[in-house]
Amino acid sequence: GSRSSVTVIGLGPMGRAMVSAFLKRGYEVTVWNRTSSKADEFVSKGAIRASTVNEALASNELVILSLTDYDSMYAILESVSEKLSGKVIVNLSSDSPEKVREAAKWLNERRAWHLTGGVLASPSEIGNKESITLYSGPSAIFEAHRKTLEVLTGTDYKGEDPGLAMLYYQIQIDVFWTVMLSYLHALAVARANGITAKQFLPYVSEILFTMPKLLEFYTPRVDSGMYHGDVEKLAMGLASIKHVVHTSKEAGVDASLPAAVLDVFKRGIASGHADDSFTILIEILKMSGA
Ligand code: NDP
Known part of the structure; x- marks a missing residue:
């Protein structure tokens, strides 16, 4: 399609700010959250509610996670892991570098790409180029999606090691x-x-x-x-x-x-x-x- 599109999973304060930033820039945004009601306000603003995680994954190649930690990622993706092939998972949740490296490996084994992001901004600063998110992971994957990620914040790419940005x-x-x-x-x-x-x-x-x-x-x-x-x-x-x-x-x-x-x-x-x-x-x- 002609519109850029992205999936956002996780609608805490941070995920909500991210969805708003994408909508504001005219992106087609598919959202999924464990507590589904948190998606309501965005559906009325033009976002698409995925009724299942499968649907959220199927909608876009680029899938952004904004969750409490990396265990939440497994809680959400473990049961649909056969649907991960070809996806680019950008995890903007906090955790330890070792947890992140394990998750990157877990995703790679399921033929998905992983990018790590450490967001050095508060929700109110999302959509502002002056705040920075640290990224690491495969550089070609980062470059391919940089423009979309820069809707959220400026970027600082630290290298291939998925643990490094974290x-x-x-x-x-x-x-x-x-x-x-x-x-x-x-x-x-x-x-x-x-x-x-x-x-x-x-x-x-x-x-x-x-x-x-x-x-x-x-x-x-x-x-x-x-x-x-x-x-x-x-x-x-x-x-x-x-x-x-x-x-x-x-x-x-x-x-x-x-x-x-x-x-x-x-x-x-x-x-x-x-x-x-x-x-x-x-x-x-x-x-x-x-
Ligand atoms: P929250 O902890 O509020 O994020 C909660 C999100 O994670 C919700 O969507 C919640 O779903 C989901 N979640 C948690 N556990 C599970 C689980 N077991 N299964 C499924 N979903 C789960 O955090 P924020 O939105 O504030 O932040 C997100 C990330 O960004 C965190 O890692 C945080 O450290 C980081 N960050 C936050 C900043 C801030 O100022 N808020 C600043 C910089 C970074 P549900 O709605 O159903 O509970």
């Missing part, structure tokens, strides 16, 4: 949730002292604003294994994070997050690194993970 995604989400929780922890301490989120905002913004410069400074050092304590020493860091834990306790706020940080600092000191930079802690983390 790895890049998860290392950013690692920072995201930890920083967001540290923000909530600091806000709880602030509030316990009568300071509002609004009053805190310029101050928390300021500390986050200084971070990229700090990372730029430490990047070449960390890459070359240089943990020299010429700017700051781990012993100073230990004293400093202790004060954060004490301030939290004085405020009657759960200190488990700064206490976890303190614990890693203590292990660095115990390993004889009091005079090194706090960046030596990456070696401590590496050891405890092994």
Whole structure:
């Protein structure tokens, strides 16, 4: 046909934003969701409701999944796996790189292609070229569908390994949730002292604003294994994070997050690194993970 078309499976907040973006750009969109009623609003806007997963697959070569995790994919596709041949499954759900590699293999064994996508955007940013989705998987398949995928967000193709886009995604989400929780922890301490989120905002913004410069400074050092304590020493860091834990306790706020940080600092000191930079802690983390 002359109209571009796509199937979207999964109508959570993210999938719904994706369907809206495709409809807005004039795509013929076939939708399927476990809870069928979530498709209603889109049918009235011109989307096609597939009544079965089989129908959803049959409608288009390109099938986008937006689900809670990769187990949801198996829950949906396992029973129709003989209908997967020739399909391009673009999975925009979150999971671990190993889970993703297994899923790519599972699909390849059923003669389907798999592309991994890690969406670095909130639902309201879908349809906006400035937000980015990380992709990996077969480059020819990615190139063949890039135009359609770029209806959703800009794209950043990381390579053939299906796990790679997910790895890049998860290392950013690692920072995201930890920083967001540290923000909530600091806000709880602030509030316990009568300071509002609004009053805190310029101050928390300021500390986050200084971070990229700090990372730029430490990047070449960390890459070359240089943990020299010429700017700051781990012993100073230990004293400093202790004060954060004490301030939290004085405020009657759960200190488990700064206490976890303190614990890693203590292990660095115990390993004889009091005079090194706090960046030596990456070696401590590496050891405890092994
Ligand atoms: P949701 O967890 O709300 O997505 C739920 C979707 O998965 C629904 O369609 C749900 O169906 C379906 N689902 C879950 N379990 C199953 C199952 N066992 N069988 C069939 N279908 C199942 O997530 P979002 O829409 O918010 O996000 C989708 C993905 O995008 C997630 O991986 C998320 O990490 C990622 N993401 C989300 C962002 C956000 O801000 N929301 C931002 C960036 C990435 P049903 O409706 O029937 O329950």
